[in-house]
Amino acid sequence: MGQLFDSADEFRVVMDRIFSMMSEDPEMGPRLRDADVPQRFEFDDVDMVVNIRASRAGEDGNLHWEWSDEVDWEPRVKMTMSSEVANKYFQGKENVAMAIARRRIKTGGDVKAALALIPITKPIYARYRAVVEAEYPHLRA
Numbered sequence: 001m002g003q004l005f006d007s008a009d010e011f012r013v014v015m016d017r018i019f020s021m022m023s024e025d026p027e028m029g030p031r032l033r034d035a036d037v038p039q040r041f042e043f044d045d046v047d048m049v050v051n052i053r054a055s056r057a058g059e060d061g062n063l064h065w066e067w068s069d070e071v072d073w074e075p076r077v078k079m080t081m082s083s084e085v086a087n088k089y090f091q092g093k094e095n096v097a098m099a100i101a102r103r104r105i106k107t108g109g110d111v112k113a114a115l116a117l118i119p120i121t122k123p124i125y126a127r128y129r130a131v132v133e134a135e136y137p138h139l140r141a
Helices: 008-024 028-035 083-090 096-101 111-121 124-135
Strands: 039-043 048-054 063-066 077-081 106-109
Touching: 008 028, 008 048, 008 063, 008 083, 008 124, 028 048, 028 063, 028 111, 039 083, 077 083, 077 111, 083 096, 083 124, 096 111, 106 111
Parallel strands: 039 077
Antiparallel strands: 039 048, 048 063, 077 106
16 A cells, blocks of 8 residues: 655645646636635645645636745635645545544634535546556555
8 A cells, every 4th residue: 555655756746737637627627716715735744835726817727836835825724734645635535524523634714615625626536546546556545
């Protein structure tokens, strides 16, 4: 049973790919942009943070993210989790509500708004599992 990234760099490459897939998806992307729920994710085991928001006029894609806390927006939702929990979530193998209840995900802010995005992002699970199978089998959950 894999699930561990080879490095923080690999984690970032894989997460960038997931965010790009969601942003570029003709169904998911516009719905996430319209929901407009800025989020901050901290991945404590790889010492990384990413802030994500809806794209603004003139920006490419539907989502904009920066691997930094030096951003010009405030997140509505903050979540802290391990890279392993994030990997399981994007494969559809980690229930966010249960992970919050069991403290595998620590939250702050408008958690209800974040939970409302889950049905929108569900299609990413199968797409991410296909990427894992083809290119990152050690991440299989």
